[in-house]
Amino acid sequence: MKIIHTDCLVIGGGLAGLRLAIAAKRRGHDALVLSLVPPKRSHSSAAQGGMQASLGNVIKGQGDNEDVHFEDTIRGSDWGADQRVVRMFVNTAPKAVRELAAWGVPWSRVQRGDRHVIINGEKVTITERDEAHGLVAQRDFGGTRKWRTCYVSDGTGHAMLFAVSDRAIAQQIPVHERIEALSLIHDGARCYGAVARNLVTGELCAYVAKATAIATGGAGRLYRVTTNAVICEGIGAALALETGVATLGNMEAVQFHPTAIFPAGILVTEGCRGDGGLLVDVDGHRFMPDYEPEKKELASRDVVARRMEQHIRSGKSVKSRFGEHLWLDIRLLGAKHIETNLREVKEICEYFLGIDPIHQMIPVRPAQHYTMGGVRTDHTGQSPTLKGLFSAGEAACWDMHGFNRLGGNSVAETIVAGMIVGEYIADYCDAAQNEVTLPTALVRDALRRERQHLESLASGENGQEDAMALRTRMQQIMTDKVGVFRTGEALKEAVDELTQLLTRSHHIGLRYSAMGANPELVTAYRVQKMLKVALCVAQGALSRTESRGAHFREDYPRRDDVAWLSRTLASWPDANSLKPKLAWESIDIDAMELPPGWRGYGLRDHIEHPQTAQRAARVENIRKTMADASRIEIQRALMPYESLLPERYQGTNERIDDHVQTQKTAT
């Protein structure tokens, strides 16, 4: 049998996976990356808009810092996030942008002096400071109080992915391309690597490692209408789930992006609205201010997506032969802006719609976009239930997004989690007690199980179900019944139907039975995995009888902190079962720096937890008694977290305002 040994096996070659591998390698460990595609093709490249980090260089970002980024992220998450992890994240994000700048990312920079921008539909002149000239610039994004999203023109994810991928090449990190992990090798307590399949030759191989990291991105392809790349099928989550030991967190938390082009589902960036674009209905009316007078088009994504669907239901949609949609109007931004900062959008409109967004409006409707849930980890990125298994990026539930992720926090998470979790993986590999002493029988059994499984699919001995048809049906159910608006009735139907599909998937037979490269075989084993993940989403959504963030139940429209201030944990302990096992871990209000409240947008009437008022009073009291202390000292008193960060990333971030203030004090 073929076995390849390494220290750190990374499954997934996008931003998170590559950054993890770089971190491990820099600490002297061997790292090896498995990727379905050449790493520069990863879905990370599709992040057009930008990366949040509170640098506060532009004038509209002045006064920004970790505290503001922290609060925006917690409000965005609808208090579902782990507040300590969010603190770790916001403290490291500026360092991540600066590291990427050093690695060659051509961040867009601040130009001193006057410039014209569109804010709330109006032309406004703003003046950038001399002292900010040449520093990394920020743009506006939804759900943020400051302009915080660092960007590279219209291709942030692309530029980041190329810089990080090139750095991995510089560090001689091997990437095994077109290799797909089929299952994790484990003994119920510790993970030892993975069994993987070569997609070109069909050859099976075992990768044995001290630490195994899942960085496979999201699960958008569970849905028919999604902005995600075709490789984002939630397979990483399924690998963890199928151990029966590792858990998935908050799989029902699925984000729908407001502006996917209709009907293809291709994303046009939030930067369109951040830069001043408007949402308009069939009458040419700008409807968002009617629903969200404070943040309008720039409320968080879950809120904007719901308001759009609500407006469509009220009969104000545009009817086309493919169905109903609304308009995104960026004409007011002008040709020059669109041709430089939103060029990718222009290209997409030209190629896929045959329209010119400088002169025409863009047909849009919300589509599945982001998987907040994923492999549940602790703050170090390790599974609390399966030692040696780590996860980072969209594949993980670390959990900094809770029930809704802010735009620009996703690519930021890939790099930040890669940096932090990468250090913890290196620590794990350093420790003498984590050396691998693995019986080869365990590896042989894992390989044999997978080989038998593939052979039974190819031989058609179990039946003649069509794998591609099962996948199509699953995607339709998810889009129809587990979408933006959810009800108990529809979710029950979804769970029942998905369960039936899972049963049928045990009887898949192939039309094309080659054991080598075979797209149908790939669909067959993947759809079996995807159905399990889809059931975690649907069952989690059915159980959660409240509305929080992107999870909206029409029959339970209020956020219920008394019953549901908790994280859903799904596992699949019995391989023959047709349903996941669900459990819930509660989120402790007494440990929160920012106790639950109104988000600043969306519905106001949540059910408050009795502890909230106490905690809020205590927080208020600490702030009052420490009125003369620095914001960093106050933060430490409210919720200590710095010791959770690897030492290398604990420092305080410098900003130009530090210098401006020092100068003022001096004069």
Add this chain to the structure above:
Amino acid sequence: MSARQLTIRILRYNPQEPGSTPRMQEYVVEEADGMTLFIALEEIRERQDPSLQYDFVCRAGICGSCAMTINGRPTLACRTLTRNLGQTITLTPMPGFELIADLSVDTGKWMRGMSERLESWLHMREENPDLTKLEERMEPKLAQEIYELDRCIECGCCVAACGTARMREDFVGAVGLNKIARFRLDPRDTRGDAEFYELVGDDNGVFGCMSLLACHDVCPKDLPLGTQIAFIRRKMVTSGVRGEKLVPAAGIEPATP
């Protein structure tokens, strides 16, 4: 008007499969509104032939996976609308790369090899900069100019269209020369023209280019490849003739508050 019946002719060959020989296979697909080649090929695979191999990832013209030759011209299939093509469409894999099967070629291996040879990463002055400090400044215009060259998606169209690449297996292609231009422009990179000359100052580099400029014509991202190659050639000639080490362009000074 009734929908067109498209005839899609595809070069089929799987070198992994014993007995497989190259052949053209025809599929008939009913055209739909807004149909791209991604949609058409997915339909063929789902309904007619589950063995058909090709590569799509983002299906939005961003990732560069789906480059193939469409009626003889290399381009991105995902954003090619069938309505812009005739009734018969011929699809073949891109030349210049190792064939995986059917329309799928190994651009990943080629690009990694090119990157390793050209050291296509930023050569930093300081390996471990202090990340708590303000980032190094850069003129906004320069950042934009670097991004213009950084937009390359390594799809491989320029290599597939290149005459030199047909004759010289190790030619770095427009994609490689553009990378040299990109890092040369970047003041954060410590390399000067003498170092770049070592990497591309030969017939597998900038002097192998015959200026046929098909790369420039087919680039899906409209990169100014012809201009960049001409520019790099001039710089490399200067560097080669002088035989001296040139100093890279300096970064800008921080603004005085």
